[in-house]
Amino acid sequence: MGVELIFQIAAIGILVSVLNQLLIRSGREEQAMMTTLAGLIVVLLMVIKEVSNLFDTVKTMFKL
């Protein structure tokens, strides 16, 4: 876990939004939505490890 992950996610977010705008402007709303969805899923996959890490920490903290 580091600052790089945050930067990476931010960059993906920017790129996906640019792609979204591009596709909408050329009249391909469906593909634009699919790209946004794909970006979301990719970012979720990157974050999921950290989230599970957080849950584990919480569990051990309260001795569950």
Next chain:
Amino acid sequence: MIIKLIGGSLIIASSTVIGYKLSEKYVKRPGELRSMQTALQMLESEIIFSLNPLPDAFNNIAVCFEGGVKKIFMGAAELLNKRTGMTAQEAWTQSIQNSKSDMHFEEADYKILMEFGNSLGSSDRENQIKNIHLACSKLAMEEKKAEKQREKNEKMYKSLGLLAGVLIVLVLL
């Protein structure tokens, strides 16, 4: 670190090239449709004024053009000059089939050309002229459509290639 950098730039470069290749089809199609129309008009004047036989007419037209259009007319002239008993229609159709890889036409455009070939060399002068006019107006319609498609797709494919490359690199990093 340096290997990552090199790999990343390779991915971006290749995806950009793919984007340009994909947009090429839309960029070149209107121009080819336009030169095809010019070629048909030249064929008309060859038929009306010069009264040349079809192989000579095709050859005369072929020297004025480049790329796929040249190849179609050149191929048809060669096939006719071989004197294997081929009709003009057969030579025309086969020549179009042979040069499909050099053209950026779509199926609709080929269909127009094939229909034009059906009456090529098998009717009198007036009929052929009418047929050329018909093919020309159909091609002009396709050209308008192709121009619209180009406006829509050219820029998109170019920037999409670059952006997709950057995205892949970012995800892999």
